[in-house]
Amino acid sequence: AQSVAQPEDQVNVAEGNPLTVKCTYSVSGNPYLFWYVQYPNRGLQFLLKYITGDNLVKGSYGFEAEFNKSQTSFHLKKPSALVSDSALYFCAVSAYAGKSTFGDGTTLTVKP
Amino acid sequence: GAGVSQSPSNKVTEKGKDVELRCDPISGHTALYWYRQSLGQGLEFLIYFQGNSAPDKSGLPSDRFSAERTGGSVSTLTIQRTQQEDSAVYLCASSLAAIGGAGSPLHFGNGTRLTVT
Structure with missing residues (x-):
């Protein structure tokens, strides 16, 4: 069975500082990895994905994520956080059979 | 093109009543999911439809919950004899994902947003 772990329920950073939201996964075969974001009172939006190729993938709003096969991790990063980045972030994994499994989410708070 | 459409957006019902929630996926999307989310918490997987395959019902919390997907498109999630603990936001998602x-x-x-009073 596939699974996703987001070890931090909450991440707090100051505006302008770099941010990291952690994600580790377990899946049989090659993983397809995703990050989604849910802004307050809004729906879930796709942010970025890793399928194959370059381990560093870039997505919307200046976010990027690094795939690390040996550590089975897919951490979300941004060099300089904005207050508007404050939201709930979900990591997800799927495999060949297609079903997506989500982590429990991490609430990111960026303080001015 | 239109995105995933869910109706109603809000539903208030009395305990013990049945409710039906509707999801119109993006045209051509073969995969459809139902999730439940309570007060900005995590996503609780309910059910997954993939093409003509038998649905993955492993997340349905009790036999009061059921879902169908007609013609590979529209899906309806039905909750019978609703309880207060069923109050949550029910999310539908679709994707192009198929085998491979x-x-x-x-x-x-x-x-x-379902509220059971």
């Missing part, structure tokens, strides 16, 4: 195509992201609807 697991790299397609999910597109979420805005959800149905």
Whole structure:
């Protein structure tokens, strides 16, 4: 069975500082990895994905994520956080059979 | 093109009543999911439809919950004899993912906020 772990329920950073939201996964075969974001009172939006190729993938709003096969991790990063980045972030994994499994989410708070 | 559409956006019902929640996925999307989310918490997987395959019902919390997907498109989630603990936002998502195509992201609807009084 596939699974996703987001070890931090909450991440707090100051505006302008770099941010990291952690994600580790377990899946049989090659993983397809995703990050989604849910802004307050809004729906879930796709942010970025890793399928194959370059381990560093870039997505919307200046976010990027690094795939690390040996550590089975897919951490979300941004060099300089904005207050508007404050939201709930979900990591997800799927495999060949297609079903997506989500982590429990991490609430990111960026303080001015 | 239109995104995933869910109706109603809000539903208030009395304990013990049945409710039906509707999801119109993006045209051509073969995969459809139902999730439940309570007060900005995590996503609780309910059920997954993939093409003509038998649905994955492993997340349905009790036999009061059921879902169908007609003609590979519209899906209805039915909750019978609703309880207060069923109160949550019910999210539907669709994707192009098919066997061998697991790299397609999910597109979420805005959800149905269900309140059981």
